Amino acid sequence: MSTVPQAAQVATNTLGQGSAPRLVAALIGRPGRTQTVFVQCEPWCTEPHASEPEVAVEDITHYSDMAFMQVPTLLSEDTAHSELYCRVTSDPVSSDPRMRAAHVLYGDGSSMDAFLTPDMADELAHDLVAFAAEVRGMARVARAANEADAD
Numbered sequence: 001m002s003t004v005p006q007a008a009q010v011a012t013n014t015l016g017q018g019s020a021p022r023l024v025a026a027l028i029g030r031p032g033r034t035q036t037v038f039v040q041c042e043p044w045c046t047e048p049h050a051s052e053p054e055v056a057v058e059d060i061t062h063y064s065d066m067a068f069m070q071v072p073t074l075l076s077e078d079t080a081h082s083e084l085y086c087r088v089t090s091d092p093v094s095s096d097p098r099m100r101a102a103h104v105l106y107g108d109g110s111s112m113d114a115f116l117t118p119d120m121a122d123e124l125a126h127d128l129v130a131f132a133a134e135v136r137g138m139a140r141v142a143r144a145a146n147e148a149d150a151d
């Protein structure tokens with residue numbers, strides 16, 4: 001009768017692999033007063049629940065790996081102008097059922113993240129592809145203008 005330890009041995013899943021929740025070890029408590037408990041974790045979650053303590057079980061949030069990009073600026077090669085990131089997340093004890101369900105967090109480093117349903121994330125991805133095509137077209141225009149000026 002050792003279902004919990006067996007479940008705890010399941011390797012960390014990567015995004016898109018598996019579909020069943022699993023039990024994983026989680027470190028809970030205040031500094032110097034932590035204990036390991038087993039919690040249900042999502043198959044896409046890559047959070048190190050066992051090594052990064054939360055004060056209480058209800059503080060545990062599940063996160064996937066992050067898609068991340070920075071926007072550079074020619075005026076500062078050392079610092080990005082801005083950043084964008086997305087990851088799958090769920091808060092299993094949220095009072096909002098939309099936050100309990102798996103959804104996509106979209107952030108830009110500001111104090112407020114956006115939370116997208118899967119359909120909203122698909123629509124955003126569609127818009128980002130169109131945006132990228134426009135940015136690529138602008139790069140062509142700027143390059144051609146600079147080459148014309150160099151002649």
Ligand SMILES: [Zn+2]
Pocket residue numbers: 040041042045046047049061062063
């Ligand atoms: Zn998790």
